[in-house]
Amino acid sequence: MALQQNDISRYVQTTDFKIHYNEAGEGHPVVLLHGGGPGATGWSNYSPNIEALSKHFRVIAPDMPGWGDSDAVDFATLDHVEAACQLLDALGIEKAAFVGNSMGGHTSLRLAAERPERVSHLITMGAPLRMKPILFGAGGGPTEGLKIMYDTFTDATPEGMRRLVEIMVYDKARFATPELCKLRSQAALKRPEHLRNIASAAPKAPIPIWIDLDKISDITAPALLIHGRDDRVVSFESTLFLAAGIPDSRVHLINRCGHWAQLEHADEFNRQVIDFVTHH
Structure with missing residues (x-):
């Protein structure tokens, strides 16, 4: 029987946040950090990966503060790295492998650069950097995908979510299904305060603090x-x-892969992560 979210859903109180997370498996801790789009949660970003990885590791997939069933936050003061470290402390974890998609990848990079004692392995998928033209399109404006993502914070209907999912993936026919768009819409609209907080703080949200690019060469984690x-x-x-x-x-x-490698190529992604964490 496939792993069900209800079976692995947990809550923990950290110093500053009540955080919802999913946990499965035993062994070396692997923390899966989701992206920053509306409707993003630990489960929605990693549902095809948690069960496979949990056969080898202790897998933790949180809803970061400001998303999902975790506390609402003020994006003027939110520090994703501090939130991640508070989660580790509350769960009694000294060091973990961090796997991050998009915003979660950026958080993982900052962790590896600024808190190296907490990161055993660094794995990113589509991690953004605040540099031109990498994150920005022609004329210095946001990329096509970022424009649609910000639009969806004020239109998280199934139709708005369809436009978002289509820009996130390469294979629209397979992944931008009505079922997925409806589920992500419901997840986003369940906590409208999250949507309002991000929309009102944009473009500072969803990443209020960016990594210093000069610190990238200081990262020692594999x-x-x-x-x-x-x-x-x-x-x-x-x-x-x-x-x-x-x-x-x-x-x-x-190739033939968009912003969600862990979903579009789940089996390949799972094999890569298992091998990398096991052998490095």
Whole structure:
């Protein structure tokens, strides 16, 4: 029987936040950090991955503060890295492998650079960097995908979510299904205060604090940098920049893949993560 979210749903109180998270498996802790789009949660971003990874590791997939069933936050003061460290402390975890998609990938990068004692392995998928033209399109404006993402914070209807999902993936016919769009819409509209908080703080939200690009070369954790060749949210060149700067890094670039490598190529992603964390 496939793993069900109700079976692994948990809550924990940290110093500053009540955080909802999903937990399964035993062994070395692997924390899966979701992206920053409306309707993003630990489960919605990683439902095809949690069960496979939990056969090898202790998998933790939180809803970060400001998303899902976790506390609402003020994006003027939110520090994703501090929130992640508070989660580790509350769960009694000293060091973990961090796997991050998009915003979660950026948080993982900052953790590896600023709190290296908490990160055993660094794995990113489509991690954004605040540099031109990597995150920004022609004329210095946001990329096509980021424009649609921000629009969806004020239109999280199933139709608005369809436009978002279609820009996030390469294979629209397979992944931008009415069922997925409806589920993500329901997840987003369940907590309208999250949508309002991000929309009102944009463009500072959903990432209020950006990594200092000069610190990328200081990252000592082994890094696996995954990116979709067809990503229209964050250009794959950002991952090439990271690979040039992180000493112990390798790149896995996937053709016919958008911003959600862990969903579009779930089996390949799971194999890569299991092998990397097991053997590095």
